[in-house]
Amino acid sequence: MTTPTVPTTVPTADPRRTEREARVSLSMLAEPGDLRLGGFVDALGPAGLLAALREGRAEDAEVRGLVADTALRAQQADGAAELARAARLGIRFVIPGDDEWPPQLDHLAVAGQNHERGGVPLGLWVRGPLPLQALEGSVALVGSRSSTGYGEQAAGDIAAMVARAGRIVVSGGAFGIDQAAHRGAIGSHAPTVAVLACGADRVYPQAHSDLLGHIREHGAVISEVPLGAAPLRHRFLARNRLIAALTRGTVVVEAAQRSGALNTATWATRLNRVLMGVPGPVGSAASGGVHRLLRDGRAVLVCDGNDVLESVGSAGEHLVEEVRSPDTARDALPRRTRQVLDAVPVVQGASSTSVARTAGVELVAAQQALLDLEARGFVERGDAGWRLSDREVPSQLRAAP
Amino acid sequence: MTTPTVPTTVPTADPRRTEREARVSLSMLAEPGDLRLGGFVDALGPAGLLAALREGRAEDAEVRGLVADTALRAQQADGAAELARAARLGIRFVIPGDDEWPPQLDHLAVAGQNHERGGVPLGLWVRGPLPLQALEGSVALVGSRSSTGYGEQAAGDIAAMVARAGRIVVSGGAFGIDQAAHRGAIGSHAPTVAVLACGADRVYPQAHSDLLGHIREHGAVISEVPLGAAPLRHRFLARNRLIAALTRGTVVVEAAQRSGALNTATWATRLNRVLMGVPGPVGSAASGGVHRLLRDGRAVLVCDGNDVLESVGSAGEHLVEEVRSPDTARDALPRRTRQVLDAVPVVQGASSTSVARTAGVELVAAQQALLDLEARGFVERGDAGWRLSDREVPSQLRAAP
Known part of the structure; x- marks a missing residue:
């Protein structure tokens, strides 16, 4: 790509604040995971790219495409106002360079560049007391919304043990396995994190009002899309990369052959995270996608929280004594x-x-x-x-x- | 080891017959899988070793040990009479060099030499019409005697599909998974092979009288121990190496942490065979040993007969179309x-x-x-x-x- 002309920006007293407001505005203009963003932000800076989009000028054809796609929103995006509105709701916007910024997200700058979506998010909207540094060493549990009692039990048990070991359980707040994972962590009196495909101020699904309320009171609800944004399908796909990137490993509990959880699994592989799968009965369609991951050697089999801790632990950490029946006389x-x-x-x-x-x-x-x-x-x-x-x-x- | 003096043997008209009779006698003297046998047979020939044991003479300390352990049986072992008795029961004794000898058994000469038992068997007692050449490309299914309905269903389904694909299903004739595997093959109107730890003339377990009767009428019952020999525990361990060695791959369906099926699995690994495992519900103790094999990457996960055929097939054979839901519009x-x-x-x-x-x-x-x-x-x-x-x-x- 040809580097577009760098627009002159008016310097302000607080460059971090300018950058934060510009990133908020950009996140209101562009869709999450738009692969064109990363390069332009690097080349122009967030404020420079924002100015280019607002003024609708670009010599570069690719930038022109982004200008066109964001044109209808260009005049609405007021980052400063949005930050103020979010602050009133107790929602903060964490950007690269902040102490709280999870450095593991920067792996997204490299991984998945040849796919439909990817890239480091412009920032994360965060609602809840948990500092994002706590996500270091965290574990994602994902799976089918149409889960079975078997899968929910397994997810809940694993989440409870992972949480008791001091690792944050991350999931997507959805029905089924996500819900069981969050509840398992909560049952261990541990904070848990839900990464949403809609705005961090929204409650989706509506039936999880209590669950999400608990999570944002004790843990954190995270999203890269602006307040009020609806959970459109491509935003789920973009969201999945965040779940994989924020965590050290992803456990897929139940996933049919086309489950969105497999998209998260693919991201975990691309990001060189530990990918784990919980097997189910061989005839269970709900476990079909997991069995494929295991059979192909992409995921390692885990049966319980001990297995998960062993797999995501550093050398010497969480060693599980090999289970063997006692020696007989x-x-x-x-x-x-x-x-x-x-x-x-x-x-x-x-x-x-x-x-x-x-x-x-x-x-x-x-x-x-x-x-x-x-x-x-x-x-x-x-x-x-x-x-x-x-x-x-x-x-x-x-x-x- | 020092090579003991080669005894003078009276040459007979038919050296193959002499060797066969000597091997029968030796199999009546020594316990199966005795690691001392292989080297002595190589050094002295079967007839030479037999003479040394019968005459109770040996300069070599190791041979002296074998002489001592076989002393109480030395005068009983009459290979020629035993062959005649077996022939009346429709049982043949297949030895190395016979057309029917399964060359894959020779891998036992190398594998497992540092363990308690091993070695190429002196010969195989075979009862049934199936020529042992048919075992080329065969598949072993093994598992717990204390199986669950889930495991039996899986074993039966896999055996049926493997058999329909023209591969012989091999198992141990025992209760539980073995039985389900044999029955699955029989249900596909295919011959199946039972490798026993007792004499090929015995029915063990007694409750499998009908099953073993069917197997020896349409397939084959195989054993390396003499007619009438009881199924002692160490003979099961020796038998397991034959199941692994005769087949191209072993499928473990259900096995608790101390199941004998894991011994067969170990032999499959030592022999560089394909080791496969059928997962079960994660809380099922009956699947605990299988999950350990899968988690350690020793076995590949299989859910059904297609997976097994794909895993044991040669390149390009039995390719399974990747299961994926149909693309939507x-x-x-x-x-x-x-x-x-x-x-x-x-x-x-x-x-x-x-x-x-x-x-x-x-x-x-x-x-x-x-x-x-x-x-x-x-x-x-x-x-x-x-x-x-x-x-x-x-x-x-x-x-x-």
Whole structure:
């Protein structure tokens, strides 16, 4: 692209304030994830690009396209007024350079540039007490709105454990898996974050009025689109990249083959985040998309919060002790002693020679093993010879007759 | 190891017969998977090793150990008589060099040498009409004896589809997943193979008398242990290596953390076979071992027979068309036209300027898109302006309000 002429801007007393107002105005003009924005902001600065769009002048064809697409809104966008209105609602606008700016969002400058939408957001509207620094190491849980009880249970359990471990649970505030994830975190008395596709002042879906109210009181509701903006479909797609970018890893709990959650998963992969999937019953359509991610090796399988913490943790952090059943007393026996034990009959007694022959072990060694096994209570000696002790019979019968 | 003195053997007219009889005798003397066997057979030949064991002489300490362990059986093992007895029962003994010998078993000479058991079997007792060449490209299905209805359904469905694709289903004849796998193949009118830990003449478990009867009539029952041998625990472990080695891939359907099926899985990995796992509900203990295999990346996730065929197939074989929901008419629209469509209100009409402003698209382009969408039946024009056509309303409402 040809760099357009840099417009002369009137310097103000507070350049950060100018930049913030310009970014707000730009976010009111352009649609989120518009890939043309990043380059122009870099080249012209937010105020310079805003002036170009407002004045409708651009030599560059691409800028002309953005000018045309934003023309109908150009006169409405008053960043200063919008910031004041947002402040009255308790909503702040966080931009690059702020202490609170999540540096992980800058990865969006590189990832996904060859796709329909992408790019670093102009800023984030934030409603809630949680400082965005808390999102360092956070975990996204996403999935189907048409979830099953199975998926909701899994999402809630995982969210509860992740939250208890001190990591923020991020989701989209929607029905189904999103809701279960937020509720799981809340159940652990932890703040949680909802990233919305509509304005941070709106309640969508309406039925989540209480849930979103709780989130913005204890955690944060985040959006890159202006106050009042409706949740249009392409804004969901743009929103998904933020969920993936803000977090260290994304867990997909249930997603059918066309679920929007798979779009978030794709962003997690592009951004080199940890992508995790919770399997479901193999016939469950609700898990079809997750199973595809797992089968293709794009996602790692997680069953519970421990698995998630292990996967998103740094080296040495959240190590999960490998789950294994306790060793049995039998496990502690030497191999040949076990072989002798397995040759001892259950009911009728047998001579040590018979046991040795069945086991395929030298007679003297078998006799030694039988004495050892008797001392440990595995076998007993009767008139008819060696047999298993009563203690050993049930499990032995289950293993081999 | 020091090579023991080669004993002088009386040459017979048929060296293959001599070898076969010697291998039978050896299999009656030693326990299956005894790692000492392979090297001695290579060094002395089957007849030479047999003579050494019978005569109880060996300079080598390791051979002396094998001599001691087999001493109690040494005089009983009459290979020629056993072959004759087996022939009367319709059981043959297949050894290396036979046309029917499965060459894939030779991989056991290398794999697993540092473990408790392993090695190429001395031979295979086979009962049934299926020639063992048919095991080329076969698939093992293994899993818990304490299976759930879910696992049995999955195993049965997978076995049925694998069998219909012309691949032999191999399992262990046990309760639970094994049984479901055999039955699935039989339901597809295909032969199936059971590899047993007891003698091929025995019926174990007894409750599977009908099942094993069907298998040996149409497929094959296979074992490396002599006729009449009991299914001792260490023989199951030895048997598992045969299931893994005979097949191109092993599918673990349900396995708890200590299931014997995981031993088969370990052998599949050692033998560089394809290891597959069917996931279950995350809370299901019956699937705990499978989930661990999948999470560790040792097994690839499979949901159905198509997935299994794709995983065990050669390049270009059994390709499964990627499951995706059909593209909708909306998918076929250009991106900006979709963006305009998403901005058209559901109920109340809106002017093209309003739609363009909401969409963030240039007015002229939005007007063009609206005419295009009208022609395709997505939107309609009323007195109040543009609105979605009735056809589009329900799905649109589901996606975004």
